[in-house]
Amino acid sequence: MPSTTRERIVDAADQLIYEHGFEHTSFAQIADSVGISRGNFYHHFRTKNDILDAVIERRLDRTRDMLGAWKADNDTPLGRIRAFVHILIDNRALIERYGCPVGTLCAELGKLAHPARGRANELFVLFQRWLRRQFTELGCGDEAGPLAMHVLARSQGVSTLASTFQDEAFVRREVDDLENWLLQFSANNPVH
Amino acid sequence: MPSTTRERIVDAADQLIYEHGFEHTSFAQIADSVGISRGNFYHHFRTKNDILDAVIERRLDRTRDMLGAWKADNDTPLGRIRAFVHILIDNRALIERYGCPVGTLCAELGKLAHPARGRANELFVLFQRWLRRQFTELGCGDEAGPLAMHVLARSQGVSTLASTFQDEAFVRREVDDLENWLLQFSANNPVH
């Protein structure tokens, strides 16, 4: 697995920003994590915003890959939406410690009125459009958009409270509840 | 309205921490906002954690007052839960700009592994216990706790996406949805 220094920097920055927040992550920490000097770091990224931009683009790429994989792995739109909901279970350990990587980044950049805020929000937009498409394929018509936002909001809420209360039973309960809602919903739907 | 310098400091810090986050709020900003020197600031609060503690205690007091007022203003547990849900509408302008003051603070302190984290989480606990009591009074028995967490999670999710998408129609839709769920729920409930 060859990886360039630049890629190793973005990897480390991505992880540190997720774990400690953007503001609280320093160049020194990233450089130490990669095992290079601060001077070398600046050869690859001139400003802190540059490294943030690279991290966001990396997350956008990975998100697109993940959404593509969910689509490939599930034959039905219902199965795809369930794959989305299920990340709350699959990633529960990380979510309990650090929250949702998308939600916490957007919240922080929003408060900072950071220039990269809009780009970070695109992460949410990727999920929202993907979910909307699944609901459209389910035959929800104009309701597909609102339904996508609804699922997104509920999973966000679960992430936030999961990191506060560290209660795995709560997460599982809410995921079950969401899945039941989905099943009931699709059963009542014209296309099914 | 007489207010001590200390109170004015806590007021200013509370607002700045909500708007810009704890990490991004400096002593200089708070002092400037109050109109005092940094030296004077340190006469009242020795460390940044001290001022954070004071802000959290202030928010806890205000939250208790608010929950008490909701209880006094509404005769039924259902009306009280609706009062909680309705803060998403009443505070929508601030929530769209800065998110939920509880959720964003807990998320940030969680990532920082900050000593005040536990105390900040008590803000969520206040809401959770209060909601649980309302569901208990509705006759939900052992389900009161999970139902309280469910309402808390859904309102949190709406807050997070409200600040990302800045979509008032989305907030109103989700609040309507939650209120309909509540009405349907209490109609099917033994106590009603």
Add this chain to the structure above:
DNA sequence: GTCTATAGTATGATAGAC
């Protein structure tokens, strides 16, 4: 209680040798 002055540290960022 309030101020000015200042210390010590960490940070973002640059210059220049190898």
Add this chain to the structure above:
DNA sequence: GTCTATCATACTATAGAC
């Protein structure tokens, strides 16, 4: 590409005069 200085700035925090 990588390193070792180094700078300027902002920050938390302290000391001491009024």
